[in-house]
Amino acid sequence: MAEGPESGIRETVYKQPAGKVPTPATEVSGTRVGSVEAQTVLMNRSSADGVTAERVSMEQSAARGIDARSAQLDRSAAMSVRSERAVLQRSQVTQVSADDVRMVRSRAGLVRAERAHLEDGSRVLVLAGQADGDVRPTFDLPGAAAFGAAAGVALAIAAALLRRLFGRGTR
DSSP states (O other): OOOOOOEEEEEEEETTTOSEEEEEEHHHHHHHEEEEEEEEEEEEEEEEEEEEEEEEEEOOOOEEEEEEEEEEEEEEHHHHHHHHEEEEEOOOEEEEEEEEEEEESSSEEEEEEEEEEEEEEEEEEEEEEEEEEEEESSSEEEHHHHHHHHHHHHHHHHHHHHHHHHHHHGG
């Protein structure tokens, strides 16, 4: 990541979109950090191993793990997101676990949510929970379980055949 004059970590003041009261925030811009822990974390063109906060807002950034009350990702990526509310816009997440998830033009491997709203061609491999909107998961939870069971049986049969074919000839 190329660092410029605006790169680094600094304390700033952030005005939440629906709020009138400015809040202190930790801003990570144009840099890579191990982990960030703060009340509000704003990331722009940055990456982090872990982010823990009440509110996380990421733009063109990446994180291995996010643990937040509210997480908003815009053109960003994360391995794991755990939050009460998650909003993904043109983002990719391997696993998201939240009470409420909204996805717009985003992709996710596993979504576990009480409520999920998918828009504009968002894709989910496995969906556990209630969903509305443009919902076309590749697998739902029962489908994923059936696929896993079938794959396990196929692998067991293949292993047994290979042992039978090649196991006896090695004596």
